[in-house]
Amino acid sequence: MKSAIPKTVVVPPGxxxxxxxxxxxxxxxxxxxxxxxVAAYPITPQTHIVEKLxxxxxxxxxxxxxxxxxxxxxxxxxxxxxxxAGARTFTCTSSQGLILMSEVxxxxxxxxxxxxxxxxxxxxxxxxxxxxxxxxxxSIRDCGWIQTFAENGQEVYDLVFHAYRVAEMADVQTPVxxxxxxxxxxxxxxxxxxxxxxxxxxxxxxxxxxHSLHPDRPxxxxxxxxPDLFTETKKAQDEALRATYPHIVRAWQEWGDLTGRHxxxxxxxxxxxxxxxxxxxxxIGQTAMVAVDTLREQGLPVGLVKLRLWRPFPHxxxxxxxxxxxxxxxxxxxxxxxxxxxxxxxxxxSALYGQVDAxxxxxxxxxxxxxxxxxxxxxxxxxxxxxxxxxxRHEDYVIYGARE
Amino acid sequence: xxxxxxxxxxxxxAVTSAEMLAHATIEEGRYAQAIPSFGPERRGAPVxxxxxxxxxxxxxxxxxxxxxxxxxxxxxxxGLPAVPAGLKPGGMILANTSAGExxxxxxxxxxxxxxxxxxxxAIAYRVLKLPITNTxxxxxxxxxxxxxxxxxxxxxxxxxxxxxxxxNIEALKAAYEETSIFEGxxxxxxxxx
Numbered sequence: 001m002k003s004a005i006p007k008t009v010v011v012p013p014g015x016x017x018x019x020x021x022x023x024x025x026x027x028x029x030x031x032x033x034x035x036x037x038v039a040a041y042p043i044t045p046q047t048h049i050v051e052k053l054x055x056x057x058x059x060x061x062x063x064x065x066x067x068x069x070x071x072x073x074x075x076x077x078x079x080x081x082x083x084x085a086g087a088r089t090f091t092c093t094s095s096q097g098l099i100l101m102s103e104v105x106x107x108x109x110x111x112x113x114x115x116x117x118x119x120x121x122x123x124x125x126x127x128x129x130x131x132x133x134x135x136x137x138x139s140i141r142d143c144g145w146i147q148t149f150a151e152n153g154q155e156v157y158d159l160v161f162h163a164y165r166v167a168e169m170a171d172v173q174t175p176v177x178x179x180x181x182x183x184x185x186x187x188x189x190x191x192x193x194x195x196x197x198x199x200x201x202x203x204x205x206x207x208x209x210x211h212s213l214h215p216d217r218p219x220x221x222x223x224x225x226x227p228d229l230f231t232e233t234k235k236a237q238d239e240a241l242r243a244t245y246p247h248i249v250r251a252w253q254e255w256g257d258l259t260g261r262h263x264x265x266x267x268x269x270x271x272x273x274x275x276x277x278x279x280x281x282x283x284i285g286q287t288a289m290v291a292v293d294t295l296r297e298q299g300l301p302v303g304l305v306k307l308r309l310w311r312p313f314p315h316x317x318x319x320x321x322x323x324x325x326x327x328x329x330x331x332x333x334x335x336x337x338x339x340x341x342x343x344x345x346x347x348x349x350s351a352l353y354g355q356v357d358a359x360x361x362x363x364x365x366x367x368x369x370x371x372x373x374x375x376x377x378x379x380x381x382x383x384x385x386x387x388x389x390x391x392x393r394h395e396d397y398v399i400y401g402a403r404e
Numbered sequence: 405x406x407x408x409x410x411x412x413x414x415x416x417x418a419v420t421s422a423e424m425l426a427h428a429t430i431e432e433g434r435y436a437q438a439i440p441s442f443g444p445e446r447r448g449a450p451v452x453x454x455x456x457x458x459x460x461x462x463x464x465x466x467x468x469x470x471x472x473x474x475x476x477x478x479x480x481x482x483g484l485p486a487v488p489a490g491l492k493p494g495g496m497i498l499a500n501t502s503a504g505e506x507x508x509x510x511x512x513x514x515x516x517x518x519x520x521x522x523x524x525x526a527i528a529y530r531v532l533k534l535p536i537t538n539t540x541x542x543x544x545x546x547x548x549x550x551x552x553x554x555x556x557x558x559x560x561x562x563x564x565x566x567x568x569x570x571x572n573i574e575a576l577k578a579a580y581e582e583t584s585i586f587e588g589x590x591x592x593x594x595x596x597x
Contacts, residue, residue, distance in 0.1 A: 009433055019430030019560070021423070152465070184465055189423045189438040191430040191461075286465040374466040 012260050014199040018192060022153035022185045023048035025192055026092075026118055029160035031062045032200045036087035039067040039078035043097040044130045045182035046120035050092050072097035076104035076115075083113040084221050086212035088164070091115070094182060095122035095136045102140050108175050109144030110237060111222055114167035114207075115175040117145075118160070121282065121333075122182040123369040131370025132182040134282065134333035137310075138343045144237055146176040146244055147311040151285045154192045156180050158261055161195075165204050165251045172244045173210060179310070181283040183370060195259060203258055242312050265314035266321045267306045270296065274303030276382055277322055277359065279330040281307045281344055284366070284373050288331075291378030302382055307344070315351045322352070327385050328359040332397075333367045341365075341397035349394055362388070363397035371401065405458040407468045408545070410538075411487055412477035415447040417538030420564065421475070422453035424542060427560035428552040429457045437462045450481060457551070475545060476500060477537045479525065482511045491517065498544045498583075500524035500537050505586045515588075520548045522583040524575075531575040532568070539572040543579030554580060 011017050020028070026049045030038070038057065040050040056062040065082075069075045072093050079089040093101060098119060108115050123133040137147065146166060150156040156178070163176040180186060211219050225233055249265065256262035269289050271277060280288050285306040295302040305321045305328075307314075322328050332342020340346050345363035352358040362385045367373045381400060408425065412418030422438035429436035439454045454468040470490045476482055476499045488497060496518035501508050502525070509515050524540035531540075539561065546554055557576060562569040 009435075017430075017433075019427040019436065183440065187440050188465070189426045189436075191435055283465055286463045289463050372466050374469065375464070 011193065014196045015193040015259070016196075018194050019189060020153065020192060020194075021048060021187065021189045022156045022180070023120075023187065024052050025153050025157040025194075026160055026180065027052035027056065028194065029157050030090050031056050032195070032197055033088065033090075033161065033164045033204055035062070035064050035090045037065045037067065037079065037082040037089045038091070039069050039075040039082070039089065040092050041069050041072050041075050041097060043072070043094045045122055045132070045186045046092050046094045046097070046118070048186060049118060049120065053090070072101035073104060076101040076108065079115045080104060080108050080111065080113055083108075083115050083209075084111070084213045086207070086209045086214075088168075088207040089115050090117075092118045092120065094120040095124055098136045099124065099139055102143070105140055105143045105145070107222065109241075110233070112173040112240070113175060114164075114173055116160070116163045116167055117175070117177045119177050119179050120182045120186045121179055129369040130182070132184055132283075132333075133368045133370070134179070134343075135335070135368075137177065137179055138334040138336075141311070141343060144174075144241055145311065146172075146174055146241070146248065147179065147309075148176065149179045149282045149308055149310060150181075150185060151283055151306070153185065153188065153190045154261065155263070156185055157192055157194070158255060158259070158263070161200060161203055162251050162255055162263070164207075165254070166244065166248050168207050169247050169251070170210060172247050174241060174244055179282060184283040193259075199258055203255060245312050245314070248309060248312075263308060264317070265307075265309035266317035267308060268321050269304040269306070271303035271305065271321065271325070273301050274325055275301045276303075276327045276329060276385060277325045278302065278304045278378065278382070279307070279322075279328055279344070279348065280304065281310065281331075282333070284331060284333075287373060287375060288378060291375045294375055295379060295382060300382065300386075313347055313351070318348065318351050319355060319358075322359050323357075325359040327362060328352075329362045329364060329381055329385050331367070331373070332363060332365045335365055335368070335399070340395045345397065360391045361394075362392055365397060365399045366401070368399075377401065405456055405460075405462065405464075406473070406549070406551075407471045408455045408457075408473045408475060409468045409471040410453045410455070410475040410477065410541075411481050411484070412451055412453075412538065413447075413481070414449045414451050416477045417536055418451050418453040418477055421477070421538035421542055422455040424539070424557060424560050424564065425455045425457070425545070425552070427563075428556040431556045431559060432552050434459055434552075435462050437465075439465070439467070441467055450484065450486075452486070471495060473498060473545060473549065475541050477524070477541055479503075482508070483513065485513075488512065488515055488517075494518070496520060496548055498522075498541065498548060500541055502526065505584075509588075517588045519586045519588055520544050520583050521586070522579050524579055527575055527578045527582065531578060532571050540575040540579035543576035544583040546576070547580045547583040548585060
């Protein structure tokens with residue numbers, strides 16, 4: 001029943017092309033990483049990922065322990081315990097589930113356990129909402145995990161492998177959160193390239209923990225941090241997270257060498273000669289590319305910078321990517337109530353502070369709880385920025401499209 | 405790129421039909437995308453789903469505001485202003501209704517553009533023994549657009565529906581045969597829409 005594939009579609013060696021929901025692509029990647037333990041509690045829009053994994057375990061396609069816990073706090077706790085015993089683990093949550101598990105999220109990174117979590121991004125209540133924004137991940141911004149963002153189904157699939165590869169590197173030993181926008185990614189069916197198991201096996205070695213709990217080799221994990229040691233522990237943790245950067249880049253390079261699909265901490269689209277740069281994180285970067293094309297056709301010199309790596313924050317890559325632009329239009333999907341604007345713009349302003357010829361940062365908060373950000377919205381924001389007579393102050397921001 | 409907006413009621417399979425359309429298109433080696441527009445998931449409430457099809461990779465990741473085709477799974481939704489909203493010039497409304505052309509245009513508040521009609525509810529009762537019209541309406545879309553081919557739906561429907569796949573394929577084929585197409589006067593939208 002398969003018809004000939006048009007010339008435009010190139011299926012690289014070691015791959016097959018499928019139509020698949022992005023959630024199922026994430027689950028397939030987790031299966032191909034051959035995890036030992038999956039612990040999760042269902043919450044929209046994460047559900048399809050975990051349901052698929054439960055099905056795989058039930059059908060014998062994935063030889064793992066599936067632990068249907070009674071809360072997200074327990075889900076993370078199960079992963080911590082299993083990871084400490086030397087197992088490769090997976091958990092997945094959204095929104096309220098994340099903040100319920102957040103106590104253990106901080107402990108996971110402090111214990112240097114290379115857990116992997118997919119976070120199906122959804123707004124925090126209240127009011128109650130099931131739709132996408134980034135308020136959930138921003139609530140644990142400083143949790144000490146490596147944090148990456150995906151833009152489309154292919155990236156969701158690819159970045160799962162990257163998450164395990166990086167987390168478990170001997171010099172990294174740090175957990176990874178892969179951010180996947182709720183509905184805009186989790187519930188979309190699209191075409192993507194699925195790698196053969198042999199490709200995955202070449203990329204991801206079996207998990208060999210440096211230390212694990214075993215009665216014959218006693219170690220202490222999760223020890224008490226007395227004031228005399230706490231500061232040094234936190235300094236070590238901070239230095240360790242910062243030091244993951246070259247390994248994150250190397251793991252992307254390795255995946256690119258194997259598959260031809262390359263990823264970078266900061267990525268750009270048509271930035272040459274751009275006066276205005278859009279700055280996005282997550283799935284709206286896809287529509288933003290169409291907006292850039294549309295605006296360029298209208299003669300407006302607009303480009304796009306996309307942040308893939310949120311933690312550790314890639315300061316240098318960001319400065320390089322925006323050099324030469326007059327305006328940087330940062331799109332935030334969360335509010336920092338009473339603070340200096342959206343969380344992404346705050347970081348960007350810090351990265352550019354004191355730089356000669358840095359672009360003026362304009363902060364727009366968009367896409368809260370699934371509010372669609374379409375091409376005309378990008379156009380309207382760019383035109384508003386170009387029409388501004390004076391540069392905004394550091395603490396200025398706009399909640400775009402809000403009715404008065 | 406072809407953009408399709410599907411209107412239905414919760415439980416009628418609007419989201420599933422968008423997904424089947426995407427799968428069938430990808431099956432043919434083209435690119436496609438199905439996006440649900442999730443409202444509160446209440447059975448019977450009006451819902452919309454979206455599908456895009458193209459020869460190139462699709463980057464647009466938003467709801468569809470300017471559809472080429474609008475599929476209406478439930479006859480009681482035909483009068484909603486949301487149905488013809490944003491329809492592209494030359495676009496088409498594909499409606500599940502037992503009404504004839506004149507009556508359907510009246511329910512559609514004077515819509516004068518291209519129109520495809522099929523009594524998908526009758527087909528669904530006849531073939532599936534259930535008033536679920538989504539696979540039948542895909543048959544109407546194939547009839548109107550010529551793409552994707554009926555055969556391309558077979559694998560995705562088998563994957564999704566298992567035992568009842570064959571009856572869904574039958575419903576799709578029946579609707580393909582029974583759909584009537586009316587070109588209209590060429591004006592896509594009634595005044596004021």
